[in-house]
Amino acid sequence: MKRLVIKVGTAVLTQDGQLAIERLSALVDLIAKLKNDKNYEVILVSSGAVGAGFTSLQLDKTQIANRQALAAIGQPLLLKNYKKRFKEHGITCAQMLLIADDFDSRKRTKNAQNVMEILLENKILPIINENDVIANDELLFGDNDQLAAHVAYHFNADMLAILSDIDGYYNKNPREYDDAVMLKVVSSINEEELQMKHTANSEFATGGIVTKLKAADFLMKNNIPMYLSSGFDLTNAYDFLVDDNHKNGTIFKK
Ligand SMILES: Nc1ncnc2c1ncn2[C@@H]1O[C@H](COP(=O)(O)OP(=O)(O)O)[C@@H](O)[C@H]1O
Numbered sequence: 590m591k592r593l594v595i596k597v598g599t600a601v602l603t604q605d606g607q608l609a610i611e612r613l614s615a616l617v618d619l620i621a622k623l624k625n626d627k628n629y630e631v632i633l634v635s636s637g638a639v640g641a642g643f644t645s646l647q648l649d650k651t652q653i654a655n656r657q658a659l660a661a662i663g664q665p666l667l668l669k670n671y672k673k674r675f676k677e678h679g680i681t682c683a684q685m686l687l688i689a690d691d692f693d694s695r696k697r698t699k700n701a702q703n704v705m706e707i708l709l710e711n712k713i714l715p716i717i718n719e720n721d722v723i724a725n726d727e728l729l730f731g732d733n734d735q736l737a738a739h740v741a742y743h744f745n746a747d748m749l750a751i752l753s754d755i756d757g758y759y760n761k762n763p764r765e766y767d768d769a770v771m772l773k774v775v776s777s778i779n780e781e782e783l784q785m786k787h788t789a790n791s792e793f794a795t796g797g798i799v800t801k802l803k804a805a806d807f808l809m810k811n812n813i814p815m816y817l818s819s820g821f822d823l824t825n826a827y828d829f830l831v832d833d834n835h836k837n838g839t840i841f842k843k
């Protein structure tokens with residue numbers, strides 16, 4: 590049986606200060622298809638708590654403690670929406686809030702692994718986010734891309750799929766250069782690419798392309814492939830994840 594981790598970013602889940610419910614629903618439909626039709630085990634890593642929190646309370650999001658408070662407000666809102674839509678497919682959700690440090694502790698990792706196996710055995714959909722309230726450094730410098738990579742590794746996934754606001758990895762930033770070309774298969778990432786400036790495209794996001802490259806680099810070193818594709822238009826994700834047909838999007842694989 591295949592075990593997939595799917596990570597979705599803030600830009601996909603929010604629009605103009607609101608939750609992008611249509612995109613969230615489309616993501617839910619894709620995951621339901623993978624679980625119900627293909628019998629895959631799926632783990633969802635979802636950003637969007639800070640953005641969702643801002644829909645209820647407009648705190649100054651340049652302050653780290655405010656962003657943490659927004660995450661605390663937004664996380665249940667996000668889960669409420671996921672739960673409602675997954676229920677329409679007969680899927681029950683569970684929430685796991687983790688920070689990078691949790692994977693430094695063997696005991697904590699083992700506890701989380703035990704819980705994960707019980708959830709997956711029972712066909713539950715685990716939804717993971719960073720535990721933003723306590724993850725001070727993470728909110729400033731970290732991101733869910735790398736958390737998702739650690740989730741894929743520690744929970745023995747066969748692949749990580751990142752559904753982003755960009756449809757793949759290009760030889761240069763496609764938002765700055767019209768002649769940028771998508772790299773469909775990437776088998777190594779060099780130091781220079783890993784040191785590029787953080788360039789998150791949405792105001793509530795912390796990632797950017799570099800965090801995706803770091804996630805891919807970590808996974809490639811551990812022989813787990815990563816797929817990067819659009820979370821706005823899921824056509825390519827359906828082709829690849831449901832139909833095993835790599836028409837577009839980037840596969841990072843050694
Ligand atoms: N070489 C590149 N290929 C693709 N995207 C790039 C590249 N360089 C910079 N970017 C930027 O990275 C963004 C993706 O990161 P981000 O906005 O954080 O996505 P997400 O919200 O899905 O985590 C793209 O929208 C693009 O603006």
Ligand SMILES: N[C@@H](CCC(=O)OP(=O)(O)O)C(=O)O
Binds near residue numbers: 598600639721732734
């Ligand atoms: N934990 C934060 C996510 C921050 C983050 O990594 O965002 P993104 O770069 O869009 O994946 C939240 O839920 O708002």
